[in-house]
Amino acid sequence: MPKKKKGLSLGVGFYLALSLVVIVGFIFWGESREDRTANLDLLTPQSTTHPHIFSFADDDTTIWMGTHNGIYEFIDQKWQRTRKELMTSDVMAIETNPNNPMNIFVAGHGFVKRSNDGGETWETAENGLPNKAKPNEPDVHYLAMDPRNSSRLIALLASADNNVYQTKDGGKQWNKIGSIPQGAYSISILPSAKETILAATESGLVRYNVKGRDLEQIQITNEPAYGVLSLFDGGTIIMTESGFLKSTDLEIWSDLDVDLNGEMPLGIKSSKQDPNRLIIVTDQYSVYESNDGGENWSLGES
Numbered sequence: 001m002p003k004k005k006k007g008l009s010l011g012v013g014f015y016l017a018l019s020l021v022v023i024v025g026f027i028f029w030g031e032s033r034e035d036r037t038a039n040l041d042l043l044t045p046q047s048t049t050h051p052h053i054f055s056f057a058d059d060d061t062t063i064w065m066g067t068h069n070g071i072y073e074f075i076d077q078k079w080q081r082t083r084k085e086l087m088t089s090d091v092m093a094i095e096t097n098p099n100n101p102m103n104i105f106v107a108g109h110g111f112v113k114r115s116n117d118g119g120e121t122w123e124t125a126e127n128g129l130p131n132k133a134k135p136n137e138p139d140v141h142y143l144a145m146d147p148r149n150s151s152r153l154i155a156l157l158a159s160a161d162n163n164v165y166q167t168k169d170g171g172k173q174w175n176k177i178g179s180i181p182q183g184a185y186s187i188s189i190l191p192s193a194k195e196t197i198l199a200a201t202e203s204g205l206v207r208y209n210v211k212g213r214d215l216e217q218i219q220i221t222n223e224p225a226y227g228v229l230s231l232f233d234g235g236t237i238i239m240t241e242s243g244f245l246k247s248t249d250l251e252i253w254s255d256l257d258v259d260l261n262g263e264m265p266l267g268i269k270s271s272k273q274d275p276n277r278l279i280i281v282t283d284q285y286s287v288y289e290s291n292d293g294g295e296n297w298s299l300g301e302s
Contacts, residue, residue, distance in 0.1 A: 042079060071086055091108045098150065110134060128165065144156075186267070258297045
């Protein structure tokens with residue numbers, strides 16, 4: 001009788017076990033993938049994405065939130081993902097045109113895009129911006145639209161120098177106009193003063209007057225400012241460590257009394273149609289609304 005060769009003998013049981021392991025692995029992988037996808041479909045404090053900016057949407061009623069994974073909208077007390085074509089975009093800036101709600105701008109890490117059909121389709125609007133080092137350029141951290149001229153926008157880039165650009169033709173061409181110290185938290189355009197930008201910085205609120213291709217700097221406040229909002233009626237609101245402050249002349253400031261139930265504010269925004277309509281979103285993604293310029297606040301029910 002011939003001798004059997006020594007070695008590894010793989011029987012039917014082994015292949016059945018291997019098949020079972022593969023099947024179980026695919027099940028767990030599928031469930032994990034579905035969990036991750038589901039986790040991104042709704043924005044909650046447990047979500048793996050990160051918020052950057054919020055704003056009234058093109059209808060001036062719905063609220064949008066820009067995140068690492070696109071845009072979410074606040075509907076029925078939930079933040080639900082919208083504009084699926086942007087779901088892979090790191091959206092750090094959103095601006096809508098109050099004179100033409102179909103005209104929307106979004107920007108972030110590696111892009112500036114414009115839509116003329118309410119966000120159904122998007123086109124690149126980066127001409128004049130540093131955008132050769134794709135996918136990281138242009139790295140736009142903030143956009144501000146002129147309340148009195150929707151064709152004029154200011155872009156704040158992440159770079160340390162020459163980081164402020166302006167367009168006067170709705171994003172067709174951008175031109176460099178100067179520098180704001182790196183680390184500015186937000187910018188806005190002061191409607192009551194032509195060619196003026198406000199910046200929230202660690203050193204406080206700073207006013208920059210546009211002088212051709214240069215910026216003239218004027219210090220307004222000395223307490224760190226983490227957000228700035230210019231209202232269409234000429235008022236200004238800033239977010240500081242001590243709370244929200246409001247002014248009509250950038251000299252005298254009054255407190256905005258709002259109880260956020262211990263939650264931390266991510267910022268404050270206003271309607272572009274009615275400066276008395278204000279919203280605050282917190283780190284728990286709660287929405288607080290005011291319809292009287294900040295005198296009274298209620299938990300949002302959009």
